[in-house]
Amino acid sequence: MKDPNNKKFRDPQLINKIVADLQKWQQPIKIMEVCGSHTMAIGHWGIRKLLPPSISLISGPGCPVCVTPSSLIDELIKLKGVKIATFGDLIRVPGKEETLEQARARGLDVEIVYSPLEALKLAEKKETVFVGIGFETTTPGIAQTILLAANQKQKNFSVLPAFKLIPPALDALLSEEDLSLDGFLLPGHVSVIIGSQSYNLLPHKYGIGGVVTGFEPLDILRAVKILTEQIEHGEATIVNEYNRVVNRDGNKVARHIIEEVLQVNDALWRGMGLIPKSGLTINEKYKEYDASKKYEIMLKDEEAKTGCRCADVLKGKIIPSDCPLFASKCTPANPIGSCMVSSEGSCAAYYKYER
Amino acid sequence: MCLAIPARVIEKNGDKGFVDLGGSKKEIMFTFTPEVKEGDWVLIHTGFALNVISEKDADETLKLFEEFADFQKELPENNERPE
Numbered sequence: 001m002k003d004p005n006n007k008k009f010r011d012p013q014l015i016n017k018i019v020a021d022l023q024k025w026q027q028p029i030k031i032m033e034v035c036g037s038h039t040m041a042i043g044h045w046g047i048r049k050l051l052p053p054s055i056s057l058i059s060g061p062g063c064p065v066c067v068t069p070s071s072l073i074d075e076l077i078k079l080k081g082v083k084i085a086t087f088g089d090l091i092r093v094p095g096k097e098e099t100l101e102q103a104r105a106r107g108l109d110v111e112i113v114y115s116p117l118e119a120l121k122l123a124e125k126k127e128t129v130f131v132g133i134g135f136e137t138t139t140p141g142i143a144q145t146i147l148l149a150a151n152q153k154q155k156n157f158s159v160l161p162a163f164k165l166i167p168p169a170l171d172a173l174l175s176e177e178d179l180s181l182d183g184f185l186l187p188g189h190v191s192v193i194i195g196s197q198s199y200n201l202l203p204h205k206y207g208i209g210g211v212v213t214g215f216e217p218l219d220i221l222r223a224v225k226i227l228t229e230q231i232e233h234g235e236a237t238i239v240n241e242y243n244r245v246v247n248r249d250g251n252k253v254a255r256h257i258i259e260e261v262l263q264v265n266d267a268l269w270r271g272m273g274l275i276p277k278s279g280l281t282i283n284e285k286y287k288e289y290d291a292s293k294k295y296e297i298m299l300k301d302e303e304a305k306t307g308c309r310c311a312d313v314l315k316g317k318i319i320p321s322d323c324p325l326f327a328s329k330c331t332p333a334n335p336i337g338s339c340m341v342s343s344e345g346s347c348a349a350y351y352k353y354e355r
Numbered sequence: 356m357c358l359a360i361p362a363r364v365i366e367k368n369g370d371k372g373f374v375d376l377g378g379s380k381k382e383i384m385f386t387f388t389p390e391v392k393e394g395d396w397v398l399i400h401t402g403f404a405l406n407v408i409s410e411k412d413a414d415e416t417l418k419l420f421e422e423f424a425d426f427q428k429e430l431p432e433n434n435e436r437p438e
């Protein structure tokens with residue numbers, strides 16, 4: 001059996017053909033890619049350089065690390081006598097005074113895990129708090145880990161819920177900002193869980209179309225092509241280009257597990273403030289696994305005054321190179337804001353690929 | 356962070372098993388993909404298989420690309436474009 005992600009999705013000849021066609025496009029349009037992995041893929045494959053100047057791709061709020069308020073770091077650093085287990089991306093995000101990595105250097109017990117399941121294992125030896133950041137892609141695995149903890153009656157394990165939902169964030173973004181967007185590249189792996197029908201509000205409420213797409217160059221180029229066709233014909237619909245893994249309704253088993261353990265709540269987004277019904281917290285039934293209750297953690301909406309313009313980058317209002325600190329004071333080795341820290345942050349992607 | 360990668364299922368016992376990830380064997384949970392069989396391709400993320408990858412749909416998508424490219428070949432103005 002062959003790899004379904006085979007090289008054909010990178011076929012240079014096919015890419016040339018579709019690029020030649022897109023080069024004919026003249027009307028200036030703005031397309032937002034929501035997902036950080038798309039931002040990285042667009043940079044990696046040099047897609048911006050393949051498109052005509054009339055088509056601009058701008059990055060949106062799709063990086064969980066970037067949209068996490070920095071007060072989360074400060075709260076974690078205050079925890080005493082527990083192990084903090086987290087995905088690696090988070091440990092270099094600056095809090096008010098230091099990063100988790102710096103706090104670890106002076107003795108805070110921080111361990112990087114690849115999976116929430118590893119964090120549950122760590123809890124066998126020491127009281128462990130897992131940092132629950134992520135979009136819909138990551139949430140079901142964490143919810144399932146909470147179920148497993150409950151089955152094992154593992155009292156030493158809890159999750160700090162900082163889960164975010166993409167469709168309400170897009171809704172908030174479009175209702176607050178005049179970004180004059182003409183289309184969306186919609187996040188492939190979020191959509192695996194929530195399904196392509198979750199974005200119907202884009203055409204229905206805002207008259208903007210979107211394409212759920214994959215991460216190979218042909219996926220992205222084809223999505224852009226579909227959007228230009230929609231614009232040409234005055235249409236706006238949601239198209240699922242990534243149907244090899246995404247369907248209309250998403251993964252029902254995963255969604256059921258989320259519903260069992262978590263509940264929709266307002267959530268704090270860095271740069272965007274409190275967005276109604278845009279996050280998930282742990283429900284009453286599983287509250288003993290909720291670190292925000294166990295350790296009385298409340299996140300505050302305040303960011304240190306560093307001059308970082310991440311907030312505007314996340315909203316698509318500026319591109320990273322418009323930030324005066326970009327590539328001067330702020331670099332991946334010495335990041336000032338989360339958008340430069342995260343491997344999928346827009347500033348990191350621009351630094352790596354588009355300078 | 357939402358990166359998920361394709362891997363082939365090499366062993367499955369209930370909701371647990373292993374995938375082959377670029378030659379190394381990785382333990383994975385199949386909670387969300389109870390229908391998965393050994394030999395299938397799945398998309399994995401943080402220790403879980405998120406969905407089965409449909410080869411049929413992958414092939415069909417590729418066919419669409421090829422048809423599009425063939426169509427472009429037939430357009431005369433394109434012949435002048437450097438490849």
Ligand code: SF4
Binds near residue numbers: 307308323335341347
């Ligand atoms: S370049 Fe650095 S300081 Fe500027 S917005 Fe990006 S992360 Fe913030």
